[in-house]
Amino acid sequence: MVEKNTKKLSGSFEENIRYMNEILPVKESFDIIRREIMIGGKASVFYYIDGFIKDEAMLKIMDSFLSVSEEDMPEDAEMFIQKHVPYVEVEILEDFDQVIRNVLSGPACLFIDGYKECIALDCRTYPARGVDEPDKDKSLRGSRDGFVETxxxxxxxxxxxxxxxxxxxxxxxxxxxxxxxxxxxxxxxxxxxxxxxxxxxxxxxxxxxxxxxxxxxxxxxxxxxxxxxxxxxxxxxxxxxxxxxxxxxxxxxxxxxxxxxxxxxPTSIFDMIEEANDYYFPTVTGMYLKITRTLITVATVFFTPLYLLFMQNIEWLPEVFQFVAVRDTVNIPLVFQFIILELSIDGLRLAAMNTPTMLSTPLSVIAGIVMGEFSVQSGWFNSEVMLYMAFVAVANYTQPNFELGYALKFMRLLLLILTACFNLYGFIIGCILVLCFLAFNKTLSGRNYLNVKRN
Known part of the structure; x- marks a missing residue:
């Protein structure tokens, strides 16, 4: 582990420069610049990172420094800043840890012969993209800006x-x-x-x-x-x-x-399923969207396990819902069909992330045809299983939180496996486990995941 360098700057200009040259790989790294100039007849050295400095600002600052005469040079760094530094963000540094951190972070650090402190000029700029609306966290109304990497x-x-x-x-x-x-x-x-x-x-x-x-x-x-x-x-x-x-x-x-x-x-399960659209619409509309999303989120977890449970106990199915029963020959057990489709959907999602934009639409159509029609005709999957997994796959996109979406997916897989192994008892045990995962998931505040206090 790298330890902080708490060594204080020396009153000797040559010693400070020698130490900086030892710590910073000036000769090895092309982007670490060491610029020597004369300010008011005194030897001075700039250290900065190429690419982090605003060229226009540095040109004006150096032009101002070069116009300083020997008679105008103050005795200390603080007076020099007040009289000759035409910039806003300036700081005096007194130990090498601050100096090194500033240089590597972007500000230019200036050593002047006769001053025991270092002057940091924060005229840095970072490469950044525009604050466009995020692709994932979109809103139908409201602002269209988003966070960036700076x-x-x-x-x-x-x-x-x-x-x-x-x-x-x-x-x-x-x-x-x-x-x-x-x-x-x-x-x-x-x-x-x-x-x-x-x-x-x-x-x-x-x-x-x-x-x-x-x-x-x-x-x-x-x-x-x-x-x-x-x-x-x-x-x-x-x-x-x-x-x-x-x-x-x-x-x-x-x-x-x-x-x-x-x-x-702090956060809770209720915060996770919120999104900006809930607040950009009238109260009734926002509540409707929130309730709908909550119901769909619950359905994505329990829909396919409940269907598997009823297919394993077909006599429990009410007469009015007899039409949902599997009519075709089941070549592969239903639980394996669900698990294979769960993995296939994730595979398609990963493939879409790495597919060039111009090919994403035609390949999605091809994948939809192959996965939809031909997989049923070949006998690998039943049409009812394909329908319900299609609902789950689409419904997952109503969940704005990516991490929560995968957590719910794991809960669904757990319910499917337990239901297939232990029938009704497995489904009940799975439901209890899901509630335990939620109830015993503590946040950083130490509060319960299901009951986080709101101010």
Whole structure:
């Protein structure tokens, strides 16, 4: 693990430059720039990363520095900043850990002979895409912007919506090598202080070398969940309006640099099935959408296991529903048909993700024909099984939360296997297990997954 360098800057300019040249691979890395100039007759050195610096801003700053005469040079760095630095974001650094972190993060660091401090000029810019609406988290009405991979842009998107001095965005970092920036955002007058302190303490005490997968690595480190419980501990959103609404509710929003989504906590199963459309429509319409989504979500878990249970006990089927019974020859047991189709649907989804856009539509049509008609005619699947699995596959897309969708899928597979093995008792045991997975799934706040307090 890389340890922080707490060595203080020396009063010797040559010693500071020698140490910086030893720590930074200036000669080996083409993008780490060491620029020597004369400011007011004194030797000075810039260190910065090529690609992180705004060229126009640096040209104006250096032009201002080159015009400084020897008589105008102050005795200390603070006076130099006040008189000769025509820029807003300037900081004085006093130890090498701050200097190295700033250089590698983007700001330019300036050493001037005779000054024992380093001057950091934050004229950086990060490569970023436009704040377009997320592909997954769409809304029929409302804003069309979304989070991007640059943390400063993301905080600005929320600041634009919440112009309240109670909104606090604390910058932290995790990972000794990656030193990934993490913004903890909350409304000071509404947040659960116990939860906030617990969260900040966990982030500060993280013993990680790096956040390899950014947000996911942080989530796993903050709350080490049991591997057998697939239900997510955090709610994720790529919409700044959703994140702002959660802040007003007293929740905590965590932004991780290089990740285009926000983590929201505390959360519950009821928060997971919410989406922006529930709030952009009148109350009656929003409630209807929420209830419909909830019913469909429940149906995706229990629909196929219930059908399998009744097919195993055909005498339980009421007369009015006799038409749903399987009439064709069953060449493969129904439970295996359901499991094969579950795997096939995931395979098609993975294939669609890696298919070029121009080929996605024709290949989807071909896959639909082959999976639909020919698989039934060949005797692999029964038409009733295909119909119900088609409903489940389409209904899964009503669930806005990707992680919750797969958790419900695993619950459905568990119910199918237990029902096939133990009939009615297996179905009942499966239902109890599903409830246990939900009831005993604790969030970071320590509250029950089914009953998270709202402020």
């Amino acid at each position: 943390i400063v842009f993301n905080t600005a998107l929320m600041r634009r919506r919440i112009r309240d001095p109670q909104l606090v965005m604390e910058m932290m970092e995790a990972g000794q090598s990656s030193r990934t920036d993490i913004a903890v955002c909350y409304m000071k007058d509404r947040v659960d202080q116990e939860l906030l302190q617990n969260l900040k303490k966990r982030i500060e005490t993280l013993e990680l070398n790096d956040l390899r997968m950014n947000q996911q690595s942080l989530a796993e480190a903050l709350f080490k969940r049991k591997w057998f419980n697939p239900f997510p501990k955090f709610k994720y959103t790529e919409r700044p309006d959703t994140a702002a609404a959660c802040l007003f509710e007293g929740k905590v929003v965590i932004l991780v640099d290089n990740s285009p989504s926000a983590m929201i906590l």
